[in-house]
Amino acid sequence: MTAAAPTPPPALRPGDLVAAVAPAGPAGLARVAEGTALLTSWGLRVRPAVDLGPAETTWLAGPDAARAQAVTQAWCDPDMAAVWTLRGGVGCHRVVDLLDWPAMAAAAERHGPRLLVGYSDVTALHQAVGARLGLGGLHAAGIASLPGLHPDAAEDQRALLLGGTPPVLAGRPAVGGVATGPLVGGNLTVLAAGAGTPGVQPAAGRVVLLEDVGEAPYRLDRAVTQLARSGWLDRCLGVAVGQLTDCGDATVARDVLVLRLRALGVPVVTDLPLGHEADSRSVPIGAVVHLDGDAGTLQVLEPLAPLRPGR
Numbered sequence: 001m002t003a004a005a006p007t008p009p010p011a012l013r014p015g016d017l018v019a020a021v022a023p024a025g026p027a028g029l030a031r032v033a034e035g036t037a038l039l040t041s042w043g044l045r046v047r048p049a050v051d052l053g054p055a056e057t058t059w060l061a062g063p064d065a066a067r068a069q070a071v072t073q074a075w076c077d078p079d080m081a082a083v084w085t086l087r088g089g090v091g092c093h094r095v096v097d098l099l100d101w102p103a104m105a106a107a108a109e110r111h112g113p114r115l116l117v118g119y120s121d122v123t124a125l126h127q128a129v130g131a132r133l134g135l136g137g138l139h140a141a142g143i144a145s146l147p148g149l150h151p152d153a154a155e156d157q158r159a160l161l162l163g164g165t166p167p168v169l170a171g172r173p174a175v176g177g178v179a180t181g182p183l184v185g186g187n188l189t190v191l192a193a194g195a196g197t198p199g200v201q202p203a204a205g206r207v208v209l210l211e212d213v214g215e216a217p218y219r220l221d222r223a224v225t226q227l228a229r230s231g232w233l234d235r236c237l238g239v240a241v242g243q244l245t246d247c248g249d250a251t252v253a254r255d256v257l258v259l260r261l262r263a264l265g266v267p268v269v270t271d272l273p274l275g276h277e278a279d280s281r282s283v284p285i286g287a288v289v290h291l292d293g294d295a296g297t298l299q300v301l302e303p304l305a306p307l308r309p310g311r
Contacts, residue, residue, distance in 0.1 A: 006130040006182065006201065006286035009115050009137050011163035011304035014043030016081035019074035020143055022049050022061035024121045025089020027144035032086055035143035039084070042158050046143075047074075049086060060091045067091065068098035071125075075114050076100075076107040087142040088120025093193060096128045105133055117161075118142045120213070120276065123186030126285050127194055130184070130201035136286020139186055139209065139274070150278045157282040166300035169281055171240070171272035173296035174258045179238030179267050180290045180301070183283060185209035192223035195230035204235035207291050207298075209283065210257070211242030211275035217253045220244070224260045238267040238291040240298045243275030267293030274298075 012018070018039065020032070036046045050070050052062025061067060074083045108114060116122070116129055116137035126137045140157050141149055149157070160166050184206040185191060191210070194200050212220060227233050239261050247253040254270050261268050269291055273281050283289070283300060290299045 006134050006136040007113060008182075008287040009135070009284050009304060010113050011306050012044065012081055012115060012161050013306055014162070015045065017045045017047060017079050018082040018084045019047045019077065019080050020049040020086055021070050021074050021083055022052060022086045023067050023071050023095055023125060024061065024085070024091040025059055025087055026055070026061040027086040027142075031144040031147055034147035035145070038146050038154065039143065042162070046084075047080075059089060061086070064094050064098060068095040071095065072100045072104060075104045078107070078111045080114060082115035082117055085118030085122050085142045087144045088118060088122050088187070090121055092121045092124035093190070096124055096199065099128070101132050108133055108135060120187050121190055123190040124194055126186055127191070127201045128199045130286060131199045136182075136284055138282055139285050140282035141280065148278055149280070153279050153281055160282050160284070160304065163303050163305060165303050166283070167281070169272050169274070169298045171269045171296045171298065173293055174241070174270045175262055175266070175268035176293045177238070177267035178290065178292050178294070179207055181205055181207050181237045181288060182286055183207050183209055183289045184285060186211070186285070188212040188220060188223050188227075189215055191232070192226040195226055195232050200232070203233050206236060207289050208233065208236045208239045209242060209274060210239060211244065212247060213245040213276040214247065216248045217256045220247060220253055221256045221260065224257055228260065228263075233264060236264065236266060238293065239264070239269075240272055240274070240289075240291055241268065241270040242272045243277050243280060245276040267291050269293055269296050269298060272298055
């Protein structure tokens with residue numbers, strides 16, 4: 001049985017308040033300041049990330065409990081329209097089970113859905129929010145990554161966020177056919193790490209997004225094999241492969257995924273501008289998309305709409 005698709009994420013409006021949070025790795029103060037200034041130029045108000053205290057390792061922004069509490073509190077704040085991550089890295093899987101899901105569900109019911117923004121390791125949170133709360137999010141650059149985007153990519157993110165018409169994304173045809181359904185997925189390695197764990201949003205009845213960074217082709221092979229063997233990819237409608245950044249020989253990295261994905265018997269498009277590069281675009285997790293394996297394109301079929309009419 002295919003689980004219900006998550007509610008598409010809401011658009012924001014100028015004047016909305018967004019919370020900066022650090023659920024994963026630490027971010028440089030200068031980059032955070034630049035990203036915050038950009039969001040402010042878009043008409044948004046940004047509440048700075050709270051001090052999490054010293055982390056037990058250098059690759060985490062703070063202790064697990066503190067990172068989880070910061071996410072929960074931001075989500076439950078009645079004035080908050082979005083929870084915007086500073087960056088990915090590693091650590092989101094460690095906080096998923098520490099979040100106060102009943103409180104977060106009650107806050108979304110009482111005050112309207114919040115928009116979770118982030119990518120990379122934040123895929124673990126997108127999966128959990130979709131599975132546990134039935135809500136979509138925005139696969140997009142975190143606050144510290146915004147300054148590194150090309151201006152046109154940043155403008156596309158701003159326009160999508162504020163309800164503009166999303167552009168058709170062009171990639172490379174790999175396996176023919178077309179598929180239409182809600183989008184799920186994100187970072188391949190993070191998805192594979194979550195396979196078989198509680199609170200995972202399945203791919204059945206959905207179009208899957210896969211992207212990655214810094215993984216050798218043999219590791220990509222292992223990750224996609226894990227997704228297939230675990231059953232997570234069962235009955236998916238199609239696969240949109242984004243950027244495979246710093247993943248060794250680009251042709252080898254792409255071809256190993258196509259070889260593994262071809263067995264699914266669904267349309268596959270590669271080389272889409274989604275991932276960790278400066279020209280990466282934003283896409284809404286949970287929104288209905290159209291994947292064309294013959295033309296090599298991915299299209300979000302409708303713009304985001306504000307779901308909080310009183311704001």
